[in-house]
Amino acid sequence: MFLTAETGHVRFMPSAASADRDNSPYDPHQALCRSVGLSAGPYPLGKRKIEIDQLLDDLPSRHHCSQLKDIFFSSFASLFHILHDPMFNKQYEDFEQALESVSLSWLALLYAIIGTSVMALGPSSGLLNDLSRKELVADQIAELSERYRSAAFKCLQADNYLRQQNMTTLQALIILIYSIDHSHGQTWILLGMSYHIALSLGCHIDPSEFRLDVIRCEERRRCWAGIMVLYMIQAMSLGRLGSDPSTASKGVQMPSDLNDLDLIADEYILPITFNRPSQMSYLLLKFRLYEIANEGSSMVRTSLHTPSSLISRLDQRILNEQRSWHDKYLSQSGLAALPVYHKVHFNILQGCSHQLMLLLHNHALRRSVVDSEQCRLSVSRVAHSAENTLHMHTELFTKKIFSPFRWYLRGIGSFHAYHAAVSLIAALTERSWGLTHKDVLSMVRQCAERFGALTETSIICNKALPVLRHVL
Numbered sequence: 001m002f003l004t005a006e007t008g009h010v011r012f013m014p015s016a017a018s019a020d021r022d023n024s025p026y027d028p029h030q031a032l033c034r035s036v037g038l039s040a041g042p043y044p045l046g047k048r049k050i051e052i053d054q055l056l057d058d059l060p061s062r063h064h065c066s067q068l069k070d071i072f073f074s075s076f077a078s079l080f081h082i083l084h085d086p087m088f089n090k091q092y093e094d095f096e097q098a099l100e101s102v103s104l105s106w107l108a109l110l111y112a113i114i115g116t117s118v119m120a121l122g123p124s125s126g127l128l129n130d131l132s133r134k135e136l137v138a139d140q141i142a143e144l145s146e147r148y149r150s151a152a153f154k155c156l157q158a159d160n161y162l163r164q165q166n167m168t169t170l171q172a173l174i175i176l177i178y179s180i181d182h183s184h185g186q187t188w189i190l191l192g193m194s195y196h197i198a199l200s201l202g203c204h205i206d207p208s209e210f211r212l213d214v215i216r217c218e219e220r221r222r223c224w225a226g227i228m229v230l231y232m233i234q235a236m237s238l239g240r241l242g243s244d245p246s247t248a249s250k251g252v253q254m255p256s257d258l259n260d261l262d263l264i265a266d267e268y269i270l271p272i273t274f275n276r277p278s279q280m281s282y283l284l285l286k287f288r289l290y291e292i293a294n295e296g297s298s299m300v301r302t303s304l305h306t307p308s309s310l311i312s313r314l315d316q317r318i319l320n321e322q323r324s325w326h327d328k329y330l331s332q333s334g335l336a337a338l339p340v341y342h343k344v345h346f347n348i349l350q351g352c353s354h355q356l357m358l359l360l361h362n363h364a365l366r367r368s369v370v371d372s373e374q375c376r377l378s379v380s381r382v383a384h385s386a387e388n389t390l391h392m393h394t395e396l397f398t399k400k401i402f403s404p405f406r407w408y409l410r411g412i413g414s415f416h417a418y419h420a421a422v423s424l425i426a427a428l429t430e431r432s433w434g435l436t437h438k439d440v441l442s443m444v445r446q447c448a449e450r451f452g453a454l455t456e457t458s459i460i461c462n463k464a465l466p467v468l469r470h471v472l
Contacts, residue, residue, distance in 0.1 A: 008103060009164040012202030050158040052100050055107060058151035060131055062096065065114060067127060072117035075404040078341040079348070080178050081279050082171055082226045084215055085260045104159035105168040108152045112172045115148030116179035120407040123456060138457050145183060152176060165197050167219055173197065174226045181233065182411055184459060191230055195245055198227050204248045214270050215263045221255040222280075225287060232290040236297045254287070255280050277329055277338065282345040285325065289349065292317050293356055300363045308374050311364050315381070318353050318360075325349055344396070344405045348413075351392045354385035355416045358423050361385075365427075382427050389420035390443050397450050410458040414451065418464040421447045425471055445472055 004010050059065055069092060073085060088109075095102050095110070121128050123137045132140040152172060161169050173194040177187045198204065203224040207217040231245050257273045257280050296314050299306055329335060329346045338346075361378035393416070396402050396409055409417075421444045428440060448468040451461040 005164070007164070008105075008166050010166045010201055012200055012205075050154060052102075052104075055104070055151070055155050055158060056099055058111070058147065058154075060114070064127060064130060065110075068114040068117045069110070071120050071404075072113045075120040075407065076116055076178075078279060078345070079282060079405075079408075080175075080226065080229075081283050082174055082222050084219060084263065085279075087215065087260075103168065104155045105161070105166055105172060108155035108159070108161075109168050109172040109175070111148045111152035111155060112175040112179065115145050115152060116175060116182075118144040118148065119179065119183060119410075120404065122406065136456070141457065142183075145179070149176060149179065161197075165201060167201060167216075167223065170194065170197055170201060170203070170223050171219075174223060174230070177230055178226075181230070182407075184411070187230075188234060191227075191234060195227055195231070198224060199248060203227075204252060205250045206252045208253075211268075213265060214267050215265050217270075218255055218258075218263055221253060222283075224249070224252050225255055225283065229283070229287055229290060232287075232294055235294055236290070254284060257281055257284055275328055276332055277342045277345070281328060281342075282349070285321070285328075285349055286352070289321055289352055289356070292321070293352075296356055296360055300359055306363065308364075311360060311374070311378075314360055315357070318356055322350065322353055340401050340404075344402060347392045347395060348408065351389055351413065351416055354389045354392075355419065357381050357385040358389070358419055362423060362426075379427055382423050386420035386424045386427075387443065389416050390424075390447055393417040393420075393447065393450065397453075409450075409454060411460060414454060414458055414460050414464070417447055417450075418460065418468070421468060422471075441472065444468060448472060 003012075060068065077083065077085065091106060092110075095106070118141055121141060128137060128140040128144070132143050134140045134143050153176075156169065156172065159169070173190065177191055177194060180187045180190070201220075202210070203220050207220040212220075228246055256270050257278050258271060259278045259280075262271050262278075292314065299310065299314075325346060329338065329342060335343055335346060361381040364374060364378040365382070393409065393413060396406060396413060424440045424444060428437060448465060451458075451465040451468065454461040455465060
């Protein structure tokens with residue numbers, strides 16, 4: 001059961017505790033209500049007194065704030081779809097009408113959103129010059145991201161978030177972690193704390209147990225899925241540290257493959273889903289891909305002699321995922337008829353799957369006998385995946401319709417392209433895959449040119465460009 005205080009803070013009470021409530025003089029609901037507003041000791045466990053005016057001072061002007069909010073929903077929200085967009089937009093309209101009545105956790109969420117959207121701004125954006133006095137674009141982005149993230153944490157601290165939380169607290173933290181991850185920051189401790197806040201809110205139990213409407217149910221499922229995805233990303237980078245957090249889940253369903261407009265307040269039955277892309281499709285498909293990636297990365301890190309059967313099994317799983325994407329995104333009307341964000345989702349999913357193919361088959365090549373069947377297959381897979389990765393990098397970089405998502409190339413998108421370019425160069429010793437030196441060098445040279453254009457805002461491109469130039 002949930003205990004909800006007058007302030008809107010929520011605490012999950014396990015069923016065993018609630019079952020004993022009638023037989024006990026102790027009333028946990030009253031205890032929670034009494035505890036709100038009381039100090040738990042010095043900060044950070046107790047409250048940090050900050051006036052709402054001080055917290056609002058860090059916001060940009062209304063015009064700029066609205067612009068940044070819109071940039072988030074056009075550039076980031078569809079790739080990590082945690083929020084119910086119409087609900088947030090309604091809350092934003094209410095906020096504009098009465099700034100000082102805003103809840104602290106919602107203000108933290110707003111700061112997390114605009115702190116993330118800053119990362120999508122480029123050299124041609126007038127917003128950067130309006131909001132920052134720094135000269136270099138990279139410095140402007142770093143300054144503004146840090147300013148708004150810090151403001152988000154000030155709001156959370158003023159709300160006593162280490163002791164009392166609600167779903168908006170968790171949403172703000174999840175978006176902050178996602179944002180910091182994409183700017184090469186460290187989030188392991190913050191992720192662990194957010195995971196335990198999710199437990200305290202009961203997100204590890206499927207919300208259908210609590211008789212919530214479909215919007216509130218999906219809100220919880222999306223947050224839990226978001227936490228699990230962030231853990232998968234960390235596990236791929238650092239290995240599995242500690243126990244698997246998903247084991248705490250008590251039957252939580254994945255979010256429904258539906259658009260936000262399909263979810264209606266005060267409705268308790270979800271609409272039927274169809275095999276066509278929705279706003280949630282990308283996160284759901286990426287979740288499945290991350291499961292394969294975690295198995296593959298563990299194998300690459302630890303296995304000296306990987307059986308061909310294991311390589312074949314992972315190879316087939318990746319191919320099956322790629323086929324499922326074609327069925328979902330292309331079977332109805334083709335990619336051209338889809339909204340831009342679906343086209344980007346399809347391209348990024350393909351790019352991530354090709355990255356997994358490169359990891360898997362580069363690993364296999366290092367351990368297979370030259371000119372063996374496994375060697376020939378792996379060289380073919382490496383060439384195909386590397387070529388497709390570089391093609392997708394070109395698409396995202398050159399096509400104007402993809403400009404809202406070009407920030408993706410400042411980080412992981414260009415890392416994938418660098419890996420593809422190096423893999424092609426390394427595979428030049430093999431002649432069985434149909435590409436010539438001229439083809440390879442042309443693709444790598446074009447990749448280096450794109451990296452050169454991105455160095456002003458990309459640490460990865462800055463570091464990778466000298467290597468590619470040296471190879472060429």
